[in-house]
Amino acid sequence: MKRFLAHLLPALCALVLAAAPCRAAPGAACGPDVLGVSRVITINAGQRLALGLQSYPRTLDLHDHEVVLTFDDGPAAPTVRVLDALARECVRATFFLIGRNAEALPDLVTREIAEGHGVGHHSYSHPGGTLRSMTEAAARADIERGIAAVERAGYGAAVAGPHTPFFRFPGFADTPALLGWLAGRGVTVFGSDLWASDWRQMTPETELALVMSRLERLRKGIILFHDSKASTASMLPAFLRQLKAGGYRVVHVTPGAGPTPVAGAPPGWTSTTEPIIARTLGDATTSGAAPRRR
Numbered sequence: 211m212k213r214f215l216a217h218l219l220p221a222l223c224a225l226v227l228a229a230a231p232c233r234a235a236p237g238a239a240c241g242p243d244v245l246g247v248s249r250v251i252t253i254n255a256g257q258r259l260a261l262g263l264q265s266y267p268r269t270l271d272l273h274d275h276e277v278v279l280t281f282d283d284g285p286a287a288p289t290v291r292v293l294d295a296l297a298r299e300c301v302r303a304t305f306f307l308i309g310r311n312a313e314a315l316p317d318l319v320t321r322e323i324a325e326g327h328g329v330g331h332h333s334y335s336h337p338g339g340t341l342r343s344m345t346e347a348a349a350r351a352d353i354e355r356g357i358a359a360v361e362r363a364g365y366g367a368a369v370a371g372p373h374t375p376f377f378r379f380p381g382f383a384d385t386p387a388l389l390g391w392l393a394g395r396g397v398t399v400f401g402s403d404l405w406a407s408d409w410r411q412m413t414p415e416t417e418l419a420l421v422m423s424r425l426e427r428l429r430k431g432i433i434l435f436h437d438s439k440a441s442t443a444s445m446l447p448a449f450l451r452q453l454k455a456g457g458y459r460v461v462h463v464t465p466g467a468g469p470t471p472v473a474g475a476p477p478g479w480t481s482t483t484e485p486i487i488a489r490t491l492g493d494a495t496t497s498g499a500a501p502r503r504r
């Protein structure tokens with residue numbers, strides 16, 4: 211039943227969006243002044259997608275001033291304030307959870323689900339050397355263990371397929387073999403179109419100015435934050451207010467039949483993340499990387 215409701219809610223939400231911003235949290239006051247969710251895009255696993263221009267030559271075909279909010283590496287202590295901020299603005303986001311964190315803080319996983327957010331996957335251990343530096347068997351095992359841990363924390367039992375079959379590679383360090391394996395399992399891979407660089411130490415004010423400047427340049431996109439970061443939790447209320455003031459609209463992504471609208475990268479596209487991965491891991495461990503030019 212929980213799974214049914216989790217999938218039904220976005221559909222109901224989409225039906226009433228013309229009238230008012232959609233409710234993100236039970237009991238939240240969602241008047242016209244809040245940011246809300248403007249529409250829901252269903253992600254069709256059959257399209258075998260890997261999305262986000264910072265790593266892949268395609269992304270969601272968002273309209274001007276549309277954003278998708280995503281948060282990695284939780285649940286963690288700051289996740290509480292992130293969820294509070296999202297609830298106040300009746301906004302839904304997608305969380306990419308670390309399995310061992312879900313085991314440690316299962317109440318936050320169930321809260322994310324209860325408040326209508328997407329609960330995707332981000333490996334069990336978030337290995338320091340990334341999944342790319344592991345054997346394929348070990349990497350698969352870490353991904354499977356992570357999915358099972360999140361499902362158990364959120365739904366009480368591990369099931370054959372995850373409720374939200376979305377995955378983001380730690381450090382964006384994918385491999386062709388793992389991408390193919392995930393696609394075959396019906397899992398869509400998310401990169402990002404822009405990020406807040408919130409893995410760096412900075413004040414909430416600096417982070418807010420940085421992510422807004424990047425968004426104003428791109429005008430739309432899948433945005434990556436980390437709900438494990440206190441600075442992100444601190445800046446999020448002001449960020450959501452600035453989205454509203456700037457005429458931005460939040461799009462929520464859920465698994466579904468699609469067709470998922472996809473846009474190709476502009477000519478001359480190259481990966482933003484591969485040079486970073488190469489610097490981090492060294493060239494020896496990036497030899498298994500997917501081609502990163504069109």
Ligand SMILES: [Zn+2]
Pocket residue numbers: 282283332336380381
């Ligand atoms: Zn991560």
